[in-house]
Amino acid sequence: MSIAEQSIIPARQADWKQRDRHGENLNLKGQVAVVTGGATGSGRASAGKRADRGAAVMVADINDSASAATAAEVAEIAGRSACFRVDVTDVGACSDLAAKTLEVLGPADILINNAGVAGAPNWQKRSFSTEEDWKMTYRVNVIGMSNIVTAFEPQMAKRRSGRVVNIASIAGREGRPSLPHYSASKAAVISLTQSTALELARYNITVNAICPGLLWTPMWEQVGERYAREVPAYAGMSARQVFDVMIADRIPMKSEQTPEDIAETVVFFTSYDAKNITGQALNVDGGLFMR
């Protein structure tokens, strides 16, 4: 048989047609997805997008009321969803979340590690990093991610399938003077993604990271507030004005990225289409960083 004949494409055609809903392979029907930090911002968009593609979604967030609202939105789209109050830094709470997910929705197919903070409370009011900022970003952004993966690993390993997407940041691609604790934690997320990918590859679980650029979310409102106060060039501007100036000055595409953009990338990484992609970190940043 020649190589061309051996190719898997024709054999898969029937299979493809079956799976197709949008004429491509991004359908998540019947899957169970868990979104941490899913109550607001880009996590909320990810939860909605998953539901849109047919997945049942568990919205897990420390913010109880907002996650209930997001879960209700998701239920309206997909019919199945739940929410659970979890602090990802609490190992016990993470295993409770895993148990609860199994009980109400079934074993998880997809984990979206999106919960994140830019510092300890009131970080946006400070011009320097405190020890608490360092600890808090590391505990939530990095250790929290590891806690969630550890809690769900048995469910995924048992079925020899799973998809994990970690939300890092372009801040993790390069050190910079503002918010060094946040940048360092996001660099750690990229590294953790690689370690986890290697560790879980044997169970056919893929692990990838997304590095968003500039997203107008509650977090960025606070970042903008801090810049307006700390950086002379932004003095007197509103958070949104700072955001707009940064887009114009720094983003090659001259447009902001949106939670929807991140959600689409999450869908790609968790779809059948990306079954052979693991350990990668993909910037969704309008071309700001090219590595």
Added chain:
Amino acid sequence: MDFEGKTSVVTGGAGGIGRGIAHALARRGSNVLIADTNEESAVKVVAELMAFGAHASFCETDVTAQWSTDEMVEAALEEFGQLDVLVNNAGVGGARDFTFRKTPNIDDWLATFDVNVFGIVNGIQSVEKYMLDRGYGKIVNIASIAGRSGGAGFTAYGASKAAAINVSQAWAFKLAPHGINVNTVCPGLIWTPLWESIGEWRSLTSRQHTGMTSRQVFERAVAESVPLGREQTPEDVGNAVAYLASDRARSITGQALNVDGGIRMN
């Protein structure tokens, strides 16, 4: 469907991966022009796509010549009326007889840079004016994980693929303000005619691989290097290209994405 009414050109579309890319785009509604030097294989791919219900045609193209990629773009516009996606996928491992040499000679260096680098430059240069005028376009270049870092042996090929990633970034910057995305896919280990010749090269020139068939060399490479433990397919690359070329990825530009089962992590 993501590419309903759109037109894609796939260079090297007659080859193993190119065919996978053409299928992935056609299945999502795109018209496809196969641009390749190999008419015999290209015609077969076109027939497959048409059997599937897609609009497809062939344009004999040598990507190493600017006049030829100019003609390729004209052919797409003439046949389909518009051009939305250019996939620069044509590539070679060396000069025609590279499998017999342990280290590349000047012919291999020239051949890899001619096709794998200048082929991309020519393709982009032929299409950019049209895309700039229109304020819309998607370009996806196929490099390789071999371009992610230098290594012994397949040096010319690896260097040409590193250059391909760099060239993609340069045009991503240039075209970013104009609604044109330029990204790269770096495939890992995919069983195609190209890999068949790489396997042959290893069995002829490396003592560890003496006496092995090309497929055996390939399987050993997969077993030794792929964390997910399986080969990647033309379909995998096609799916990644289709994502990056779609409006879903509108905020992604200048990126290189490895589709390699975790061999390299960037």
